[in-house]
Amino acid sequence: MKTSTTTIRAQGFTASFDGQPAVKSLDLEILPNERLAIIGPARSGKTTFLRSLNRLNDLSPGFAHTGKILRDGKDIYDADVDVAELRRKVGMVYATPVPLPWSIYDNLAYGLRLAGIRDRARLDERMEAALGYAFLWNEVKDRLREPASILSGGQQQRLCIARVLMLEPEVLILDEPCSGLDPISTAKIEDALVALKEKHSIVLVTNNTKQAARASDRTAFFLLGALIEVGPTAQVFTRPTQKQTNDYLMGQFG
Amino acid sequence: MRKLRVPPVATQRIAVGFMWILTTITFAVLVFILAFILTHGLPHVTWTFLTQSPTSMGREGGIFPIILGTLLVAGLAVLVAAPIGVATAVYLSEYTREGRLTSVIRFGADCLSGVPSIIFGLFGFVFFAITLRMGLSVLSGSLTLALMVLPTIIRTSEEAIRAVPTSYREVSLGLGGTRWQTVFYVVLRSALPGISTGIVLSLGRSISETAAVMLTAGSALRLPHSLFDSSRTLALHFYLLSREGISMPNAYATASVLIIAILALNVLAYALMRRFAVKAAR
Amino acid sequence: MKRDKVIGAILLVVALSAISGLALITVFIFREGVPIILRVGAKQFFLSTDWEPSLGHFGILSMMVGSLFVTVGAAVIGVVFSLGLAIVLTQFSPPWLSATLKPVIELLAGIPSVVYGFVGVVTLVPLIRHSLGGPGLSVLAASIVLGVMVLPTITSIAIDALQAVPKSYLEGSMALGATRWQTVTMVLLRAARSGLVAAVILGMGRAIGETMAVIMVAGNALDVPHGLLDPVRTLTSNIALEMGYASGDHRQALFATGVTLFVIITLLNTAALAVSRQRAGRRRAQ
Numbered sequence A: 001m002k003t004s005t006t007t008i009r010a011q012g013f014t015a016s017f018d019g020q021p022a023v024k025s026l027d028l029e030i031l032p033n034e035r036l037a038i039i040g041p042a043r044s045g046k047t048t049f050l051r052s053l054n055r056l057n058d059l060s061p062g063f064a065h066t067g068k069i070l071r072d073g074k075d076i077y078d079a080d081v082d083v084a085e086l087r088r089k090v091g092m093v094y095a096t097p098v099p100l101p102w103s104i105y106d107n108l109a110y111g112l113r114l115a116g117i118r119d120r121a122r123l124d125e126r127m128e129a130a131l132g133y134a135f136l137w138n139e140v141k142d143r144l145r146e147p148a149s150i151l152s153g154g155q156q157q158r159l160c161i162a163r164v165l166m167l168e169p170e171v172l173i174l175d176e177p178c179s180g181l182d183p184i185s186t187a188k189i190e191d192a193l194v195a196l197k198e199k200h201s202i203v204l205v206t207n208n209t210k211q212a213a214r215a216s217d218r219t220a221f222f223l224l225g226a227l228i229e230v231g232p233t234a235q236v237f238t239r240p241t242q243k244q245t246n247d248y249l250m251g252q253f254g
Numbered sequence B: 001m002r003k004l005r006v007p008p009v010a011t012q013r014i015a016v017g018f019m020w021i022l023t024t025i026t027f028a029v030l031v032f033i034l035a036f037i038l039t040h041g042l043p044h045v046t047w048t049f050l051t052q053s054p055t056s057m058g059r060e061g062g063i064f065p066i067i068l069g070t071l072l073v074a075g076l077a078v079l080v081a082a083p084i085g086v087a088t089a090v091y092l093s094e095y096t097r098e099g100r101l102t103s104v105i106r107f108g109a110d111c112l113s114g115v116p117s118i119i120f121g122l123f124g125f126v127f128f129a130i131t132l133r134m135g136l137s138v139l140s141g142s143l144t145l146a147l148m149v150l151p152t153i154i155r156t157s158e159e160a161i162r163a164v165p166t167s168y169r170e171v172s173l174g175l176g177g178t179r180w181q182t183v184f185y186v187v188l189r190s191a192l193p194g195i196s197t198g199i200v201l202s203l204g205r206s207i208s209e210t211a212a213v214m215l216t217a218g219s220a221l222r223l224p225h226s227l228f229d230s231s232r233t234l235a236l237h238f239y240l241l242s243r244e245g246i247s248m249p250n251a252y253a254t255a256s257v258l259i260i261a262i263l264a265l266n267v268l269a270y271a272l273m274r275r276f277a278v279k280a281a282r
Numbered sequence C: 001m002k003r004d005k006v007i008g009a010i011l012l013v014v015a016l017s018a019i020s021g022l023a024l025i026t027v028f029i030f031r032e033g034v035p036i037i038l039r040v041g042a043k044q045f046f047l048s049t050d051w052e053p054s055l056g057h058f059g060i061l062s063m064m065v066g067s068l069f070v071t072v073g074a075a076v077i078g079v080v081f082s083l084g085l086a087i088v089l090t091q092f093s094p095p096w097l098s099a100t101l102k103p104v105i106e107l108l109a110g111i112p113s114v115v116y117g118f119v120g121v122v123t124l125v126p127l128i129r130h131s132l133g134g135p136g137l138s139v140l141a142a143s144i145v146l147g148v149m150v151l152p153t154i155t156s157i158a159i160d161a162l163q164a165v166p167k168s169y170l171e172g173s174m175a176l177g178a179t180r181w182q183t184v185t186m187v188l189l190r191a192a193r194s195g196l197v198a199a200v201i202l203g204m205g206r207a208i209g210e211t212m213a214v215i216m217v218a219g220n221a222l223d224v225p226h227g228l229l230d231p232v233r234t235l236t237s238n239i240a241l242e243m244g245y246a247s248g249d250h251r252q253a254l255f256a257t258g259v260t261l262f263v264i265i266t267l268l269n270t271a272a273l274a275v276s277r278q279r280a281g282r283r284r285a286q
Helices: A046-053 A084-088 A104-114 A119-133 A153-165 A183-196 A210-214 A233-238 A243-249 B009-046 B047-051 B064-094 B100-114 B117-131 B138-162 B166-174 B179-206 B209-215 B234-243 B248-282 C002-040 C041-046 C061-091 C095-110 C112-130 C138-162 C169-177 C178-192 C193-209 C212-217 C236-241 C249-285
Strands: A010-017 A020-030 A035-039 A063-071 A090-093 A171-174 A202-206 A218-223 A226-232
Touching: A010 A046, A010 A210, A020 A210, A020 A226, A035 A210, A035 B179, A035 B209, A046 A063, A046 A090, A046 A202, A084 C095, A090 A104, A090 A153, A090 B166, A104 A119, A104 A153, A104 B179, A104 C249, A119 A153, A119 A183, A153 A171, A153 A183, A171 A183, A183 A202, A183 C061, A202 A210, A210 A233, A210 C112, A218 A233, A226 A233, A226 A243, B009 B248, B009 C061, B009 C095, B009 C112, B009 C138, B047 B248, B064 B100, B064 B138, B064 B234, B064 C112, B100 B117, B100 B138, B100 C002, B100 C193, B100 C249, B117 B138, B117 B209, B117 C002, B117 C236, B117 C249, B138 B179, B138 B209, B138 C002, B166 B179, B179 B234, B179 B248, B179 C002, B179 C112, B209 B234, B234 B248, B234 C112, B248 C095, B248 C112, C002 C041, C002 C249, C041 C061, C061 C095, C061 C138, C061 C178, C061 C193, C095 C138, C112 C138, C112 C212, C138 C193, C138 C212, C169 C178, C178 C193, C193 C236, C193 C249, C212 C236, C236 C249
Parallel strands: A035 A202, A035 A218, A090 A171, A171 A202
Antiparallel strands: A010 A020, A010 A063, A218 A226
C-alpha cells in the first residue's frame, strides 16, 4: 500500500437538499494518517458531509452546495475534476455491508476492472494485500470463488473494506460501519483501522460515542449541521470546550 | 322462528370448500383444453408432417413452411423489439429523473400493452403493407408484432431494472464506476432474469398472435424465400383449417405443435423467473 | 467519461424513437378513424345500430352493446373464479401448493386465443345449444370463453393485491379470535378492495380487446343481442371480419371502430390506475 499524504479541507462548505441546509458553513481539516471520528445526534449532517467528500451526493436530486472541499488544495467540485478518480482515491464504506451478488473474488476485483485493470497477477496480488489489511485473508483465502453472500455480517463488512482497499485509496470514509455488527466483528474492524491509518487518512462517522473514544485520534462533534468542536479525542471526551459537546457526551440529548 | 346461527368454523369450511371447487374447475378446464387438443392432434404430428409442405390448401401434407414462417415472423419481431425495448427501459430508469415525463411515458406504455392486437394489425396493414409498400409479408408482420410487444418489453424490463437495489448502484459508483459501467456491469446483470422473462413471454405472445398477423403477413402457404414474401403462421393456419373445415386432423396437429411450443416457452419463462426471485431474495 | 456521454446519447435516440414510434401509432389510428366519425356524425356513428357498409351506413351501437355484454359476462365469471382462486392460494393453501399452482395459472394465459375459440366451438357451443337452446353461438359462450381467458390476468393482480395487505391487519384480526375466513371477509377483502377492483377493470380491458376467440364462438350476427343465448358481434370481431375486403369509407369506419376501442381501453386503464392510487393514498394517510 502506498502511503498517503493527502489533506482534505472543507472551507465554508454548505450542503443543502431542495433548499434545506444539512451542513452549514463547515470548516474542517482532515490530516494525513489520522483517524477522525465524527459524532453527533441524528440529522447533524455527519453522513451528508461524508457523502460530499466523494461527491456521492451528486446523485441526490436537489443537492446543492456552496463553499469548497479542497483536496491537496484543489476544490473537488471544480468542473474539470475526474469524479471517478476522486472516488477511487476517497473510498467509502457504507453502514450496511453491500456485497454485490457475485463471488468474493469478483466483488474485490470489480473496482480495478472498472478502471481497466484486468491482469490476473496484479489482481491477485492486490487482493491478498487488501484482504490482509481487512483482517479477512485467512478466513476467505480458500473460498474466493464462492458467493459473497455466504459470509457473515462482520465478514461482509470487512469484505467491503477490502473491496475499497483494492483501489489503493488515500482516504477512507466510513459511515457507521459497525452498526448492527457483533462486538467481535466490531473489534476486528477497529483493529483494522488502527493498522490502516499508517498509510491512509480515515474519517469515521459513528453514533456510538464509546466507539469514537476507542477508535479515533481526533473527534469532531456535529450538531444540526454545524461543527461545534473538534480536537484530540482524549481532550474532547474529558475536557470539552463547548457546553453542547459536554451535554451530548453526558447523554443530555441525542 | 329463531335465526339460525351457523358457527364461524362451519361457514369457513363451506366457503373454503366452495373455493376449492372453483379452483379445481379452473384447473380441470386447463387440463381439458390441453388434453383435448393434444389427444386429437399428437398422433398426427409425425416427422413428415413437420418437414413437408402442405398440399391442396393444407388438406394434406405438412406444415414446414408454416413453422418457418412462424419462426421468422415471431423471431424477427422479438429480435427487433428486445434491444430497442431494453435500451428504452434503461434510458427511462437510469438516465432520467423521476418526474411527470417518465410517469406519462410509463402510463402510455401500459395503455399500449393493453391495446388489442387487432388495432396493431390495422396500423401495420395501412402503414407497413400499404404506405411503405412492403405488402403482405414477413417483414410487415414482424414489424407490426415488434410494435405490439415493445410496450410490454419496456415495462417488464423497467420493473426488473428498478428492482435492483439502489445500494448496488451506489457501491459501483463509489468504486469509481461511470454511469454506463454501473448500468452494464451491475444493473443489467442483476436484472437479466427479469428482462429475459419479459422477452420470452413476448415471444410466446408473438407466436400465438393471429389477428394482427392475418392482416399484415398474409396467409401464403408457400415457403417464404425472402422477408418480402407473404407467409402463414401456425396460429393462423390452425384458424383457417378449422374454420373452413379443410382438415380436422391437420388442424389438431397444427394446434398441438403450437401448444407444445408455447408450453416450452412458458416453462423457460418460469425457470428464468425463479432465478429472478432467488437472486432478489439474497 | 466521453464514452459514457456517447452511450447516453445513443440510448436517448433509441428511447425517443421507440416512444415516438408508439405515439405514431396512436396518432395514425386517430387520423384515419376520426374524420369518418365526424362526417357520419358522432350521434349516428355511436348510437345507430345500422351497420351497412355497402350503403354507407356506419352505426356501431349493436357492436358496442355486444362488446359490453360479452365483457361484463366475462368479468362476472372472471371475478367469481379469480377471487376464489386468489383467496384460496394466498390464505388457505400451503406455500408449496400455491407456488406450484401459480405458474400453472400463467399457463392459461399462454394458450393462444384461437385454441380457446376452437375448443369453445367444438365443445361449449353444442353443449349450450342442446341444453339451453338457441344457436349455441351466443353471448353466453363468448362470456364463458373470455372469462376463462382473462382469469389469469385478474387472478395474478388479485393475488398481488391480497398479498400487499400488511400481515399485521390479519394477525390483529386473528388475535381477536376471528377465524381465517372471517378475517378474509371482514378485513382482507376490504383492505385489498381497490387492488381487486383494479384487477377486474384490467381484466375487462383484456376481454374487450379479444378478437379471435370471440369470432369463433359468438355468432357474429349484426343484431343487438337481447339475451344470453343470442348471437353477437363485438367491436373487435367486426374489424377482423371485414378488414380483409374493406376499402375507402368502409375501411375508415373500421379504423373509427378501432379508435373507439382504443378510447374505451385507455379509459379502463386510467380507471384502474386511479383506483389503485386511491389505495396507496389512503395507506399513506394512515
